[in-house]
Amino acid sequence: MAAHNRGLASDIQERIKRLIVDQRLPSGAPLPTETELMELLGVSRNSVREALKGLQAMNIVEIRHGFGTYVGPMSMGPMIEGLIFRTVAGHYRGEDSLLQLLELREAVETGLIARLAGRIPQADLTELDALVERMEAEAAEGAVRADTDRAFHAALHRGLDNLLLSEMLEAFWDAFHRVRTDLVDLHTDPKVTCRQHREILEAVRTGDVVRAEAAVRDHFGNIRERLRSPHQE
Amino acid sequence: MAAHNRGLASDIQERIKRLIVDQRLPSGAPLPTETELMELLGVSRNSVREALKGLQAMNIVEIRHGFGTYVGPMSMGPMIEGLIFRTVAGHYRGEDSLLQLLELREAVETGLIARLAGRIPQADLTELDALVERMEAEAAEGAVRADTDRAFHAALHRGLDNLLLSEMLEAFWDAFHRVRTDLVDLHTDPKVTCRQHREILEAVRTGDVVRAEAAVRDHFGNIRERLRSPHQE
DNA sequence: AAGAGTCAGCTGCTCTAACCAACTGAGCTA
DNA sequence: TAGCTCAGTTGGTTAGAGCAGCTGACTCTT
Numbered sequence: 001m002a003a004h005n006r007g008l009a010s011d012i013q014e015r016i017k018r019l020i021v022d023q024r025l026p027s028g029a030p031l032p033t034e035t036e037l038m039e040l041l042g043v044s045r046n047s048v049r050e051a052l053k054g055l056q057a058m059n060i061v062e063i064r065h066g067f068g069t070y071v072g073p074m075s076m077g078p079m080i081e082g083l084i085f086r087t088v089a090g091h092y093r094g095e096d097s098l099l100q101l102l103e104l105r106e107a108v109e110t111g112l113i114a115r116l117a118g119r120i121p122q123a124d125l126t127e128l129d130a131l132v133e134r135m136e137a138e139a140a141e142g143a144v145r146a147d148t149d150r151a152f153h154a155a156l157h158r159g160l161d162n163l164l165l166s167e168m169l170e171a172f173w174d175a176f177h178r179v180r181t182d183l184v185d186l187h188t189d190p191k192v193t194c195r196q197h198r199e200i201l202e203a204v205r206t207g208d209v210v211r212a213e214a215a216v217r218d219h220f221g222n223i224r225e226r227l228r229s230p231h232q233e
Numbered sequence: 234m235a236a237h238n239r240g241l242a243s244d245i246q247e248r249i250k251r252l253i254v255d256q257r258l259p260s261g262a263p264l265p266t267e268t269e270l271m272e273l274l275g276v277s278r279n280s281v282r283e284a285l286k287g288l289q290a291m292n293i294v295e296i297r298h299g300f301g302t303y304v305g306p307m308s309m310g311p312m313i314e315g316l317i318f319r320t321v322a323g324h325y326r327g328e329d330s331l332l333q334l335l336e337l338r339e340a341v342e343t344g345l346i347a348r349l350a351g352r353i354p355q356a357d358l359t360e361l362d363a364l365v366e367r368m369e370a371e372a373a374e375g376a377v378r379a380d381t382d383r384a385f386h387a388a389l390h391r392g393l394d395n396l397l398l399s400e401m402l403e404a405f406w407d408a409f410h411r412v413r414t415d416l417v418d419l420h421t422d423p424k425v426t427c428r429q430h431r432e433i434l435e436a437v438r439t440g441d442v443v444r445a446e447a448a449v450r451d452h453f454g455n456i457r458e459r460l461r462s463p464h465q466e
Numbered sequence: 467a468a469g470a471g472t473c474a475g476c477t478g479c480t481c482t483a484a485c486c487a488a489c490t491g492a493g494c495t496a
Numbered sequence: 497t498a499g500c501t502c503a504g505t506t507g508g509t510t511a512g513a514g515c516a517g518c519t520g521a522c523t524c525t526t
Binding site: 007043045050064065066 | 508509512517
Binding site: 056079111 | 307
């Protein structure tokens with residue numbers, strides 16, 4: 001039993017969370033209505049709503065106006081928002097928050113590539129081939145679309161069969177991309193980007209762990225260099 | 234301008250976030266009181282409070298009863314809670330959520346160790362030595378305290394000079410530890426754990442990248458094996 | 467009988483107004 | 497001067513009223 005000194009709202013949140021865990025409610029399952037919760041927990045409607053707002057912010061519950069309250073997907077969405085806000089706020093204060101975010105991505109992807117090398121399903125390899133080709137076509141026309149880069153990294157990690165890891169990586173990518181487009185202009189050379197993605201793909205295809213790690217480091221190192229110099233306004 | 238169709242509370246949250254970013258408010262800076270926000274934004278106190286509850290859940294604001302509302306530390310605290318809840322809920326539904334969490338930690342720490350090898354400040358090395366010794370003393374008496382393990386991993390990554398990374402790793406550690414102690418019993422051999430920590434330390438001290446990576450993988454691999462077999466009730 | 471429109475009723479959303487509880491700091495007391 | 501008290505400020509909680517979105521059954525039309 002926690003949250004005894006931290007206010008009623010926290011207490012209610014804990015009780016609702018317990019309700020979900022104890023009853024093994026899956027994502028999408030309906031929760032009691034506000035009125036029911038109010039009677040069930042013996043608190044006012046307002047307190048119930050404030051508690052739900054907190055849970056909603058963490059994607060633990062999902063509230064649909066005029067319909068009901070449901071167990072949320074518990075995705076990493078809120079973390080993205082939190083990361084973005086933290087990074088933006090830090091950036092404006094002169095911190096190197098965007099660089100820190102990039103280093104985080106680099107650490108995870110570097111740590112994973114060894115496990116991926118030589119173990120990617122054929123289907124995913126085919127998709128990655130198509131993505132690199134699309135990337136090269138887009139590069140020839142000027143710039144690589146953000147979607148394509150995101151899809152490449154997502155497809156790369158699909159073979160891990162680890163939903164948490166995939167979501168986390170996509171969250172980091174999203175946060176980085178949003179802040180990057182809002183705040184700084186990186187001027188990466190699209191052709192270099194393509195070459196680096198192809199290198200990563202070939203390395204994991206052949207199962208060459210060392211080469212794969214080097215390729216990933218190279219890719220991120222490229223962005224990191226661009227990030228270090230020309231971004232202070 | 235976003236959040237026009239997602240309710241008043243979201244709208245208010247966006248406006249408060251903008252207030253923080255636009256005015257470059259650092260963590261700990263005071264925000265307007267509820268009454269002031271209510272007048273400033275032209276909404277009822279109730280709506281202001283619901284919006285603040287959401288921001289509080291993400292550590293973007295910090296509310297102190299009878300004192301005021303302040304810019305929050307924007308730490309990873311909420312993410313820990315979210316991760317824990319997600320992992321616990323997933324575990325009870327029969328998913329391998331705890332294993333996924335461990336793999337996430339493994340990925341990050343493995344990806345970082347190469348950057349650390351040979352570059353750890355002498356002061357941190359001294360502290361790590363002391364921690365391993367403490368760990369060995371505790372192992373001799375039965376079991377290694379969780380604090381000690383946490384402190385080792387924290388000290389290891391201090392040299393990175395990346396607050397986001399450090400906080401994220403500690404968040405992962407905390408979430409894993411909380412779920413592990415609540416849900417499963419791993420029965421790791423304390424002496425083996427000690428040996429693995431010492432191996433990691435020696436590898437980074439000598440700057441041997443390959444050995445360091447192997448040591449980290451070995452350490453996590455050990456826990457991973459214990460996790461795979463005997464945990465379904 | 468089949469389709470479209472309407473409406474009652476659920477649901478969550480917002481507001482107002484009052485009072486409770488925690489903390490601070492000025493002023494009083496010893 | 498040290499400590500206490502208390503008024504004022506801030507957030508916490510409750511209550512009740514009315515608004516707004518969604519669903520599904522009912523009705524009217526074809």
